[in-house]
Amino acid sequence: MWIWIGIVLLVAVGIYVFFPGDKLILERNDEALSANYSAFQEINEQYRSDIFEVSLVARVVVSSAASPNPIRIFSSVNDQLILDCDANVDENTKFDTRYYKIDKAGTVTDSLYVAYQGYSEQFIDDFMVYTSEKDAYYNTWPLDCDTTRHQVVELNADLSWEDGRLEAKVKAVKASAKYFFFSTALKEGVWYRQVYFYADQKWYLLWQKTPGYTEVLDEDNARRYRNVVFRSGEVSFEIPKDVKLLHFHQQEKIKYYHVVGGGHGGFSAYNWRGLGFFETSIAGRVFEFMVPKLVVEKEKHNGYKPSLYTVSEPGSSTKLYHPAFYHSPNGFSFYAPEAKELFLIRIK
Structure with missing residues (x-):
């Protein structure tokens, strides 16, 4: 081609x-x-x-086949919108992202630059949850512009839980947690399923070892919490x-x-x-x-x-x-x- x-x-x-x-x-x-x-x-x-x-509210330097929609808008808490913009300028910034918060009057109230350091950020109502194969943390920037890091509480980090206990916990999380999503992680050649969930005003991460890569279904994906209303480049x-x-x-x-x-x-x-x-x-x-x-x-x-x-x-x-x-x-x-x-x- x-x-x-x-x-x-x-x-x-x-x-x-x-x-x-x-x-x-x-x-x-x-x-x-x-x-x-x-x-x-x-x-x-x-x-x-x-x-x-x-007014020009966002401009990106690069758009490509790998990122045909480099500017995205999704709805957030407090009747506001968040702009999600690729920050690619050179090889060192190709995975970085800049976010802008727009209030209901159409005013940019805050911005946040996220340099890629091995984490993927998930927007879930009041929270930004940063996931990775090593550890995880979250902040409340969507709610109050606070970027203070809060560590996620890890469960079964030593992989000591038996299968029955693990499956019972996953079932309970899906039934009662206010928010939950699955992710996959590869550490030292071993695949894991990560179950992130919010309960008792805390974010938790449950580790589960798997025989190989496990695909995350749409119904369990963090993307389901993000309502994208507009993409540039359509x-x-x-x-x-x-x-x-x-x-x-x-x-x-x-x-x-x-x-x-x-x-x-x-x-x-x-x-x-x-x-x-x-x-x-x-x-x-x-x-x-x-x-x-x-x-x-x-x-x-x-x-x-x-x-x-x-x-x-x-x-x-x-x-x-x-x-x-x-x-x-x-x-x-x-x-x-x-x-x-x-x-x-x-x-x-």
Whole structure:
């Protein structure tokens, strides 16, 4: 797949280098833009409005096939949201994470940088539980911004419990613990099942030796406690139902490329590139915005519904554009024009 993508990109670059850009522009549209759309703006840090405030709340450096959704939002306690952002800058930070806490007014109230040290952090209501194959601890940052470490109480750390006692305890935990989840750990070539649970205002960890790796079922996974409401980098060929494409103003007809991947190479296309004018609703108010360098394609295979792309330069390859918003019931919205950026939009 990567060989085909490389070939297509080399061809595109070669065409761009050896043929002037004007030769890749087949036609220009001299028709003036309608005054109805002259006030529309791009959604960025320069957006100005008497009604809306737009701010960049998160930006990541790297997005990749290994992390196609580098910015994530999930709901938390106290009617707040938490932003979960990959902090990858270089080899030393590729597993680090930065978190932002957003209150119900849309204000960033705190942030937390977590440098990877062999732990995986699990968000469970009031708690961040840090799990590993060696030990574990937790804090109450989601509740009160306190990052004080509290050690998890370990049970059967010496592996002295008999199987019957272990299974009875696991059954009791699943029946009565306020929170519980399973994890697997590999220590010195031996596999273990870890049972984390919260009871009597403490977090506990029960160790259980297993013959080999044991898959954790969804019903026992810590992920079930995290309600993710938005991910950057989500792709779709359909415009979201809460967004309307009002008008597409053609500027120039150009040649560009689609990189297909999957061993299928790519193909060229000829189409109009221009300005797209959209609207959505934020806190019950109409929010208008513009997207430059847009290409709108309509194909028979999807019922001639518009598919949106951006093309940076004539002769370059397309990027799928998905106008993705998350509208909070508290009256503000998030917008991710691409995987690496997240904007916060709220009423002034």
